[in-house]
Amino acid sequence: MELSEKIQELKKQKQDRIEVKVKNIILDIEKYGSAKRETCPSNSYGWSMEEHNEMYDVAKKLRELGFNVKSKVNWEVFDWYINV
Numbered sequence: 001m002e003l004s005e006k007i008q009e010l011k012k013q014k015q016d017r018i019e020v021k022v023k024n025i026i027l028d029i030e031k032y033g034s035a036k037r038e039t040c041p042s043n044s045y046g047w048s049m050e051e052h053n054e055m056y057d058v059a060k061k062l063r064e065l066g067f068n069v070k071s072k073v074n075w076e077v078f079d080w081y082i083n084v
Contacts, residue, residue: 021058034083
């Protein structure tokens, strides 16, 4: 597999993960009226740096779909609040 093919495959995998996260958040909103996610830009204490970095793309996609997305930082932890 050439480098350009590998890069395209990794981009596709990332996009698939983002779509799954968006769908799960929408399901939570349908069930509970809102959703909350927590991320941290650090790999310490079990946090996923990848999860945190992808949340910006998830938030962008949700905003494009018309959802309100707000975040607040508390002790390096990002609290993401999503609603209609």
